[in-house]
Amino acid sequence: MEKRAGNGQLDPRRRLAELAEAQGVSLASLSRLVGRNGTYLQQFITKGSPRKLAEDDRRILAEFFGVAESELGGGAEKSYDSPPSAARSGWVEVPRLPLGASAGPGAIAVEEAPFDSFRFSARWLREQGLDPAMLSAILVEGDSMEPVLRDGDEILVDRTPRALRDGIHVVRLGEALHVKRVQAGRPGTLTLISANAAYPPIEAALDDVDVIGRVVWKGGRL
Numbered sequence: 001m002e003k004r005a006g007n008g009q010l011d012p013r014r015r016l017a018e019l020a021e022a023q024g025v026s027l028a029s030l031s032r033l034v035g036r037n038g039t040y041l042q043q044f045i046t047k048g049s050p051r052k053l054a055e056d057d058r059r060i061l062a063e064f065f066g067v068a069e070s071e072l073g074g075g076a077e078k079s080y081d082s083p084p085s086a087a088r089s090g091w092v093e094v095p096r097l098p099l100g101a102s103a104g105p106g107a108i109a110v111e112e113a114p115f116d117s118f119r120f121s122a123r124w125l126r127e128q129g130l131d132p133a134m135l136s137a138i139l140v141e142g143d144s145m146e147p148v149l150r151d152g153d154e155i156l157v158d159r160t161p162r163a164l165r166d167g168i169h170v171v172r173l174g175e176a177l178h179v180k181r182v183q184a185g186r187p188g189t190l191t192l193i194s195a196n197a198a199y200p201p202i203e204a205a206l207d208d209v210d211v212i213g214r215v216v217w218k219g220g221r222l
Helices: 012-023 027-033 040-047 055-065 122-127
Strands: 091-102 116-121 135-141 154-158 167-173 176-184 189-193 202-205 209-219
Touching (some): 012 027, 012 040, 012 055, 027 040, 027 055, 091 122, 116 135, 135 209, 167 189, 176 209
Parallel strands (some): 091 135
Antiparallel strands (some): 091 116, 167 209, 176 189, 189 202
């Protein structure tokens, strides 16, 4: 029998736990998806703190799972009719962020609220070992990564924390975002390498580089 809150609705804590388990997504990843620390949703479910989800957090989670906000504690007036759940139908919505990762001088990162999404097969993501809550898609700007990445391509970035290894990453250097091949350089440094030989490598101190995530997929027009 489903546990319900005192107002007769499904208990939002129980419902959130069920959705996360069904999708195979960790509560820590979902916490980071809504911009909170990794223990936020675990505390919400197990300790009742916060007492209810903030409106923006609830909206993001409801959109991620493809359910009505009312299932996560929103009132009827805050609920919306949704199509069959993407999670239950085998699809995952990955947010598109209005950011450009420069393959040139460096794009200034300003806005990070999703404006759209790409839909990926949940099975394919599992086969790739990717956690949907840690993925986002952004635009490539510039030509320094050609022919690997072209201006206008969209890339899927995996933000899962893990030990750095050679590969193409999105990094923040100062206030600018870059997409580069990252290699360990001299002790205490990283080397950012362009695919286009016209652009020389950039050597930067480890403390000056914030590795946002690894590029795991690209899409673009032919």
